[in-house]
């Protein structure tokens with residue numbers, strides 16, 4: 001599969017139950033809420049964008065984006081997960097790139113997230129894609145951000161600035 005092999009699509013009635021069926025490993029349960037809970041949150045927030053991540057025809061993950069109303073152009077990546085059966089195959093990296101590409105195509109200039117400090121795999125992945133720690137801690141979680149310049153004409157995903165560091169688009 002190529003680097004474009006993961007795509008994100010809005011969760012629909014047809015994919016809802018399968019999305020809820022995606023699970024992380026038992027030792028990862030403290031890192032992310034269940035997708036059932038996340039979909040409940042999404043229903044309460046009309047501006048939320050729950051996204052199903054597909055690798056070919058296989059549903060492999062889930063992301064939840066929520067625009068930040070007080071910061072124009074900013075969106076919160078509230079949840080991100082790859083199903084336990086699909087992890088370790090490079091799909092988390094490809095899934096994040098698909099989510100970032102979507103954010104950028106939608107005109108977002110900042111993606112914000114928070115991560116449990118012990119979640120070294122996720123932190124390493126985010127850093128490698130250009131996210132940087134903001135220095136804030138929210139509910140015990142480390143806040144990270146990726147910002148693109150408003151006038152950026154580069155079409156690659158991992159070229160964040162500000163709190164983040166530049167990342168190779170091939171990673």
Ligand SMILES: CC(C)(COP(=O)(O)OP(=O)(O)OC[C@H]1O[C@@H](n2cnc3c(N)ncnc32)[C@H](O)[C@@H]1OP(=O)(O)O)[C@@H](O)C(=O)NCCC(=O)NCCS
Nearest residue numbers: 024028031032080081082087088089090091092093115122
């Ligand atoms: C974090 C998560 C999305 C990564 O998904 P994934 O499909 O396993 O990730 P990938 O296979 O794309 O690997 C991404 C990087 O992490 C590394 N990695 C993945 N699993 C690893 C492990 N168990 N130990 C060490 N490194 C690991 C890979 O080597 C890769 O780095 P590289 O590209 O420099 O080689 C996945 O582990 C997950 O869903 N975890 C539970 C939920 C979670 O923590 N979400 C984030 C909340 S903020």
